[in-house]
Amino acid sequence: MLTISQIHHIAIICSDYEESKRFYTDVLGLTIRQEVYRAERDSYKLDLQLNGQYVIELFSFPDPARRPSRPEAAGLRHLAFAVPDVAAAKAALEQQGIAVEPIRVDAYTNRRFTFFSDPDGLPLELYEH
Structure with a gap:
């Protein structure tokens, strides 16, 4: 049987990196653990933590596809x-x-x-x- 001890992180792709970075840090109060720019992908990866626990990876990609977000749509x-x-x-x-x-x-x-x-x-x- 598979043994899972906890959820490690949640990954989120944003459309406006600076706006989302400000939202998750300044509005929600998560702290930055690490920020990396990946030139080969033209993408930022921001690792955020809450109370010292790593919780969210915030990604930016050039022109990400929009995802439908209806309350009862399949998925997260x-x-x-x-x-x-x-x-x-x-x-x-x-x-x-x-x-x-x-x-x-x-x-x-x-x-x-x-x-x-x-x-x-x-x-x-x-x-x-």
Whole structure:
């Protein structure tokens, strides 16, 4: 049987590298672990961490294809971040001009959650732990 110990990272391809870099660092507060420019691909790779844990690889490529992002489309549905207070996190995002959906309550866990999007429309969730 395969033994998986944890999720290592999530890879995201963005359409505007500088805008996405600012969003994930300045807005969401992830820190840069390493930034590399790969000339042969005309691509940046930004390794981001949260609380010292490597979590996201942010890639730029020249003219990446757009991906449909409908709520019930097949594929990755969203990326969720745990927060201690969803209302406070929602307010912090809105103060920075980020549109955030109304807070909902998970019918099974009774925990509060909400959704917003990154600069490319990738659905992101805040989930109260």
